[in-house]
Amino acid sequence: MSRKKIALIGGGQIGSILALLITQKELGDVVILDRPDFSDPMKGKALDIMALRPHGGYDVNLSGTGDYADIEGADVVVVTAGLPRKPGMTRDDLLEINLGIIRDVAENIQQYAPDAFVILTTNPLDAMVYAFYKISGLPKERVAGMAGALDSGRFRAFVSMETGLSSEDVSAIVLGGHGPTMIPLVRTATVGGVPLDALLSKEKIDAIADRTREAGTEVVKLLGNGSAYNSPAASCCEMVEAYLKDKKRVISSAALCEGEYGIDGYFMGVPCVIGSGGVEKILEFEMTAEEQAMLDKTLKAIIDTVKETGL
Ligand code: APR
Secondary structure, X not given: OOOOEEEEEOOOHHHHHHHHHHHHHOOOEEEEEOOHHHHHHHHHHHHHHHHHHHHHOOOOOEEEEOOHHHHXXXXXXXXOOOOOOOOXXXXXXXXXXXXXXXXXXXXXXXXXXXXXXXXXXXXXXXXXXXXXXXXXXXXXXXXXXXXXXXXXHHHHHHHHHHHOOOHHHEEOOXXXXXXXXXXXXXXXXXXXOEEHHXXXXXXXXXXXXXXXXXXXXXXXXXXXXXXXXXXHHHHHHHHHHHHHOOOOEEEEEEEEEEOHHHOEEEEEEEEEEEXXXXXXXXXXXXXXXXXXXXXXXXXXXXXXXXXXXXX
């Protein structure tokens, strides 16, 4: 059996770490594509990771390019191309520039890798995934935004940090848009099956939810020049692995809702079953009145941003 082919569109901070993580998990051969004028640095990044392989016995190949012909036939494409946030910027501030980039990327993926499962990280996430879906014409099952995996991961990390219990045992999900209106669902969060409110006070739980909503901004402020990249790369890797290994993982992802949670025609963070069919299913469950109000608010924020794309 030949190895799977994974194309990374954008070989910046997230793309570089993702290439490393994919190599360490031997998920497939990696092509790192960036702007044509960055073709040499991409070749350099690929060569650097190729040379690391003997240290871990990793048998996959990496190459760098600025030419879309090299992604031909990719099984998975992860799109991280786009400007990241700087301090003082919201994700929505990136819309105009990143929309132009996504348009170019979508047309090329449609031409060179129309059968791939495509995962996007470019911000403002929910609107950029919507734009990609509209422009590329790919089926909805094969287009997903990586945000919920990251936001849920942050939520789980903060619960682990606060309780001192293993992050492995924390199960928690964040729904909604990838922005300040996201919904860390405290009601269903558990540590080893024990409800969160049996372990932490309401004040502590509220503080964790608030910190989760602002976690990306907290990192942007501290870094001073760019946004988070290690945890986003790990989150993308989780989705790539779930798809390639047909794991049927339940991962919060921005998926096209057509009636689910009362949403029609927009991408939003919902619990998705990720397997060899891509986004195979959106899992639904009853929201409380308070949660439904939060969902309505996050959906409004998504719709407002999508409108700005003019698509
Ligand atoms: N085609 C291919 N690559 C492009 C294009 C394009 N048209 N335009 C920009 N890029 C590349 C840049 O050259 C850069 O190498 O995308 C890469 C983005 O990398 P970084 O600037 O390091 O950004 P990163 O931190 O990886 O974040 C990427 O994900 O989380 C979001 O807000 C973040 O939108 C940003 C994206």
